[in-house]
Amino acid sequence: MDHMMDEPGEQPWSKLKSTIYSAIFRNPKSTKVTLATVTLAADDRVLDIGCGPGAAVRQIAGRVASATGVDASPSMISIARKRASHLTNVEFSVRPAERLTFKDGAFSVVWTIQSWHHWNDPEAAYRQVLRVLAPGGRFFVVEKETDGDHGITQTEAAALAAKLTNAGYSDTGFSKVDKMIIVSGVAG
Incomplete structure (x- = not known):
């Protein structure tokens, strides 16, 4: 599947499409489930891959x-930056999951909330996430449980957990929370 593409030949997330999406999905259920499930500490450094308009980033900034x-x-x-312009511990950059330019061990938590299914090269992204996670850092893939394209099945979640193990993560597995599937792993 092409990164951030919906239909063959369609351009990735135009300004109009981004504006409409961000107006309709200001705080989707997937963000609520993630924030209710993932325990965060005051010293955590969090990376949100596929952050869209930045709802989750803004909500955790004070924590x-x-x-x-x-x-x-x-x-x-652009939308995320405008909405978070008042926050001092938040930053955004244009970057696909497969090409993270952060320092090794820069983050204690990395998540992707309903964007994993858009990644062009998931295996490369898993390696990049593992590199930017500090030892003991946690990685979460949060997707809607589905049998279609935009989400993940339980069979795919089990396969993803195995791929994370093969990529070097420990304590991999998945859980189901309110029709969402959360696949997780810990950096060694």
Whole structure:
């Protein structure tokens, strides 16, 4: 599946599409489930991959040391920056999951909330996430349980957990929370 593409030949997240999406999905259920499930500490440094308009990043800003959002869409990052301009411990950059330019061990928590299914090269992204996670850092893939394209099945979640193990993560597994599936792993 092409990163951030919906239909063959469609351009990735235009400014209009990003604006409409961000107006309709200001705080989707997936963000609520993630924030209710993932325990955060005041010293956590969080990376949100595929952050879209930055809802999760803004919501955790007051609870963590820093929150960073990346998205392949310049339009989404523009919206996220505008909405978070008053926050001092937040930053956003245009970047796909497969090309993270952060320092090794820069983050204690990395998550992707309903954007994993858009990744072009998941195996490369898993390696990048593992690299930017500090030892003991946690990685979460949060997707809607589905039998279609935009989400993940339990069979796919089990396969993803195995891929994370093969990539070097420990304590991998998945859980189901309110029709969402959360696959997780810990950096060694």
